[in-house]
Amino acid sequence: MRRTVLVLLALALPAAGVVAALFLPGIAPPRTVTDSGRTIHEVYWVAFALAAMVFILIEATLLAFIVRFRRRRDTPGGIEGPQIHGNTRIEIIWTAIPAALLLALAIYTFARVPAVEANPPGSASGETLEIEVTARQFYWQYEYPNGAISYDALYAPVDTHVTLFLRSTDVAHSWWVPDLSGKRDAIPGRTNRINFRATETGFFEHGVCGEFCGTQHARMTTDAHVLTQEEFEQWLADNEPPLADDATVALGETQWAAACAKCHGLAGEGGYGPPLAGNTTLVNADALRQLLNEGQDLEGNPGYMPPVGRGWTDEQIQALIAFVESNADLAPEGSG
Amino acid sequence: MAVDAPTAERPRPAWNEGPVLSWLATTDHKRIGILYIVTAFVFFLLGGVMAILMRIQLMRADSGFITEDAYNALFTMHGTTMIFLFIVPVLAGFANYLVPLMIGAQDMAFPRLNAMTYWLFLAGGLVFMGSFFAEGGAAKSGWYAYPPISWQYPNIGQDLWILGIHLTTIASIAGAINFIVTIHNMRAPGMTWMRIPLFTWTIEAYSVLLLLALPTLTAAVTLLLLDRQAGTSFFLPDDGGSAVLYQHMFWFFGHPEVYIMILPAFGMVSEIIPVFSRKPIFGYKAIAFSTIGIAFASMLVWAHHMFTVGLPTWLNAFFAVTSFSVAVPTAIKIFNWIATLWRGHLQFKAPLMFCLALIAFFTMGGLSGILIATFPFDYQAHDSYYIVAHMHYVLFGGTAFGLFAGSYYWFPKITGRMYNERLAQWHFWLILIGFNLTFFFQHMVGLLGMPRRVYTYTRGGTFELYNLLSTIGTWVMTVAILIFLWNMFKSWRSGPRVGPDPWKADTLEWYADSPPAPHNFTSVPPVTSARPLRDLRERIEEQR
16 A cells, blocks of 8 residues: 555656646747648657656656665664665566667657658659758858849748758858758758748748857847748749849848848947948948958957858849948948 | 785885875876866866856846857857866776776776876866967867868967867877776786676776777867868868768767766766665676677767768668667666665665766656657757757766765765765755756757857747746856865865775775775785675674
């Protein structure tokens, strides 16, 4: 009787802990709006259930033994426990059971991998939307099939297979929008792919860079807009180059916010980097290109500037200049 | 059948006398062990201060407590310090002190090499800490120093970091050779492989892993140094190198390193639980062989740190299976420890308390390890705070708890005095609370989307609350560590004196005086089992 109570109490404590944890926000990766993300969510819960079971059993046994075999006030000083050196049969059992559980988990996981990798079935027939993602210190550049570009914000249509081709021109980064799917690294010298198909529209914040990439790693964020297919077509058309003047300025503004402002401030007031407001390099295409390609390590400055715009096209440089010239805070005197 | 040892000590040369010189010039394994442990503990305090500063910065969203560069240097040096200057050397310190005593030897096989490893380690530590004062500050590219970011930073701190790695790895490699030679050749008569203390088994595994894994790190950072300073491009894709190659080399070292850091703590648990349960260890052979099993498997799991690199899926699957396979010998250890408690008479002194906490909380770290080895889930968890939580449940809930257990358990042997049990219990409960408060909520904040190594974040609400709790946890741990420090300091000076064997323990170090004489033993009792001291007590009983 007392033994039953002890066992039940010992089981109840860790079990209660696990149940309480289930109510904490963030106990599982988000149940996302994509097929692959949902599969990850599902794989997590299977593995979690297995782990929770093992956890409860181990902690319960430990607790029960601590209570049951504690030295009591009347325990004689020199007493020893029974001199049991082991038991081969028990060793075999508790080797085999975890091995079998893990084998089952491995088989289940591998069966779910195709759904996670989300290799789109019709990828050869051109149904897949391919988006080129370039990771740079410290922003994301998205380039769409018609030449449209966006910074730090992904636009994708719902119910469509999307493949992101991830590249980096400087250091290692990792693309991660938790509400869409898992992460995948962007490493210089190689092209990685990540596939997903969103089934709901929505605006998803909280995309980040998962791999430490330097000073402003914390500010290398991205949003994701999942649009209806009509909205997405419209967005593509609006942003197809050549852009109208106001659209160029608008693009330049997102470029400034993504590539420049994280160190130099939105109004060029300076921050980690020196103030840029009124700096003539901002409107000199050749000087700007050289700076963006090579970066800069100024004597006497604690930090250095990475090559934030390596490989930018003329259009991108012109868009930035157009924005700077249109902006009263940034434009050098006599320009624009 | 006691083994005679030379009773007369060699006369000490003049340079080896006096309170300072005798420590500077010592080749005594016990003194070197103490130097290692005390120095490593100082580095633990420094690494802890770095962690506290980081947690203050992350206490609130958009905090401006320290600059981005300072934060990036702090997380880089926190990891570097805790791994290369605290855990590995403090384990070398305990091994130095204990292994010769446990196997009935008079010293390590190569006493001067032994002294050299300590001074190299200290030099490496001074280089690491000194790099904070170099122009541009300390290294800022993580303890793993992936190129190209570690190549790109122009500051000399990164080069000093490489130098520090070189010094500490050479120290560890030489030390590993010394341990292996000592364990293989200097065991007392009768101490066969199935009779050596389980802690010594783990030091054998620790040494073999160091010898296999560390040269790869040394090579990797040497190539990195050449890329930085000699214009080569081993790891630079623009000129035909491979950034991913470095990641393979680093983790080929980096994962065995985890077991280098945890196995000796497991060894301490295997020594302590039987003594405080008044029972023999359950399944000596199972625990010894599981140590070898973990060491072997640990060499085959490195790319589970690289699941998101874009390796082929079958390769990810391979590394998932090997990672799962480490869990089996680890589970064997946990089950055997719990079985050792069964029908024992548990004496809840601080050493046992910390061992029980290790079982309870290392288990959480082990289980979250299985979750992230399930690589589709790792796509979400990778490089998030979930990993930070997992890794601290392993290295704090595992290694640090084991080290606290070992510190209290061997304190009377090393100092000849007993620690204060009351303070030790305060230390235990406070650190238990602080540790869980700090790291438990990091699981959740990671899955909410907080990446590692960010100096700031903008999200409020639960996200910020979790971070705040985590920061408060570090304060509770700080109080606990201060109590530990005070206990050690005070008890070393004025704790009650103890005899050779205050715990009625099983292994040979308790046969020597407390603290042991410079040559350890004048004789060693015959070894006919894994518990020579208990055998000796029984023989004395019989003779009465």
